[in-house]
Amino acid sequence: MTTPDDAAFDARYVPADPYYAGWAPAPPRPRTDGLAIAALVTALVGLGLVAVGLGVAALVRIRRRGTAGRGLAIAGVVIGALEMVVAIALVVTVVLTWQQTRPLAGDVDHEQTVHARQLVAGTCLRELPPDGTVDEVTAVPCAQAHEAEVVSVYDFDAAAVWPGQAQADARVARSCELSDDEQAAGARIVTWAPTQQGWSRGDRSGLCLVVTG
Known part of the structure; x- marks a missing residue:
């Protein structure tokens, strides 16, 4: 038989449900998307076009799957795009220089x-x-x-x-x-x-x- 004092004791010391005590276990962190990592790595080694392609694919997959790595993917796209711009500028410069220094054959056939x-x-x-x-x-x-x-x-x-x-x-x-x-x-x-x-x-x-x- 439980006395009133025993009931008060039981109510006071029975542990609370942990999910209502404010310290529920944190949900697992989403893993970083492998394509995002690959995009940044390829950008850092100078493969601009590949980095842009991987970065765009990573952003699409991250949005669909909810994985992490969006910042890495964006960095890969930005760096890769800058590398592509520099590469195009260098190609244009080389072509123009070649055109300006390529000797003629002598007498030309048209003005x-x-x-x-x-x-x-x-x-x-x-x-x-x-x-x-x-x-x-x-x-x-x-x-x-x-x-x-x-x-x-x-x-x-x-x-x-x-x-x-x-x-x-x-x-x-x-x-x-x-x-x-x-x-x-x-x-x-x-x-x-x-x-x-x-x-x-x-x-x-x-x-x-x-x-x-």
Whole structure:
């Protein structure tokens, strides 16, 4: 038989249900998505396109499954996208540089705008550009009316140091000569030498042009 005091004792000391005591066991943490980890790793090793693909796939799977790693996936996508932009810019730069330095075949078969570094002996120019730094010129077939023709190329030593503009001009000029027929026809020589800026980019060629106009 339970006395009133015993009942009070029992009510006071019976342990409470743990789920109502404020310390329920924490639910397990979601695991990190493997694709998210792979996206960040591939981005860090420079595989931009792969990282973007893995990161996008990881974000889709994380949203569907509720796994962790969204931040890793986003980081992989961002870094990978930046690497792709840099890679595209480098490719464009290489292509443009190649186009500006690829020598012509000599006489061209149609009128075209070319970079001065592409000119070779036998290329004819529709007109001479104004005095000063020469960048782009218009090459035309020599059978058409033209103002000048490249008759020779002077190559500086690839290991030479910059001699100064006056010396560069003089060296190219000394290599240029007119034939007797050209002299009789009243032709004159125009010389183009590398500038210091062009020299620093690897330009080591000077041009001798015969102007007939």
